[in-house]
Amino acid sequence: MEELLQVGVISSTHGIRGEVKVYPTTDDVNRYKELKNVILDTGREQIPLEIQGVKFFKQFAILKFKGIDSINEIEKYKGKSLWITRADALPLGEDEYYIADLLDMKVYLEDGSFFGVLKDVIETGANDVYAIETEDGKEVLVPAIHDCILEVDVENRRMEIHLLDGLL
Template identity: 25%
Template sequence: MATRASSRRPVSFGPFVRRPVKGDGRAGSSESGIERVTSLPDDAIEVGAVVDAYGIKGWLKITPHAGVGSSGGALLCASSWWLVKGGVCRAAQVVSSKAHGVTVVVQLAGCADRDQALALRGATVHVRRADFPALGRDEYYWVDLIGLAVVSASGDALGQVVDLIDNGAHSILRVQYDEIGRDGRITKAERLIPFVDAYVKTVDPSDRRIVVDWGMDY
């Protein structure tokens, strides 16, 4: 398995976005089933955080970075998790997991009582991108859009996706680009482009670009 240095900050998960379509041992010991490792998998994505223990039998309560009913499903699909707390990374196997309101509750192999669960409170939870559930047509995970180049339908380079915003109705691309000021200095500016069919024409993660109906002066 390819790995990366644990000191590198993993990419945050974020929800997926939908384009509207027209028409025992103590935690950390290898005997416990929660094993300390030196690094995260190369495609690890942060998907949530341990916020509390759940019950008395070692279950954990997780707050996902995205809704349980949408991309928070990655927590429910992955059979292997990585937990990072205080700079220490641990790998764990999922015994059982389920949605619980706006949280996810999980039982990890080797975490058998409430004290062990509480010891993991505050850890961030990571899963492999390869374990994310499949999405439908015109649905994309935020993590797959960040970094893509954005170009207009006429071929003008508009910048690069650096983040997305959810305004409740739909998602918005934050596109950053270089702007030359009157003093000749280059500064960073951004465009906000709604991620809807009216403006987004094609999304090609393999080609690392998004084509939009958007002008340079918008």
Template identity: 30%
Template structure:
């Protein structure tokens, strides 16, 4: 079993579809069908974890509909409602040069050019124009646009993001 620190939540099962075991999925990925790139999912809820294999999947409107192997009726599918979908981090494809998985950025320390540690990345926001780092620490919450104008080096080894951002911004 994969350590929970190495699993990334990618959405949840929000309901059932039809009578043959299909579920409706709310994906927290850029493209909902990208979850179908992973043949096995870990489902977790209330301390329980199940491993399921994706048999089939399709996008219908703005939702993802998925059929798991061995889940063949509405009742068994309904029992999965509310489970969080997790994917082992090691299953992710390598990020392209200059691109990052949000899951890798969360928890990193953010330091400006003057050596002031703002805190840690708690989340990222998608604004449409660009992503924004949500940083919390001793100086409160800072919202820093994740663009090259403000973000310098992202050092995976030291888990640090260097930014050109002032305390008074």
């Protein structure tokens, strides 16, 4: 399991006092109100940052980090990801999973035969859709609903599915 979970990507600066617009990669943008710290991944290093202020504008979170007080200090981080530790993550409800825990999971049919590997989770609004790459390299899209997803075992990296008629 991944120890760090992505919560956003810095899309641009906001004003001249070091604030940034963050595109959230979490399903609840209000999550930022409760966050105290994030980790900025520059590609070369991971920089811990303390969140000093949070506002919202359209689909973005506007974050102000402690100790970063000018546009010049933060501008170079546009396009970089913000992460949190698993310890700072919100607890999950029943049948909820972190996308990072699902990616590259082995997928089996209900008869126990190997079907493929989960390569992507597509968030559609109504329900997520799992993009599964089969052994022959084809992509099959399976809705993440109880009729299709029979079991998810995050620790053993295994998912069991039922293919509804018409999915292949």
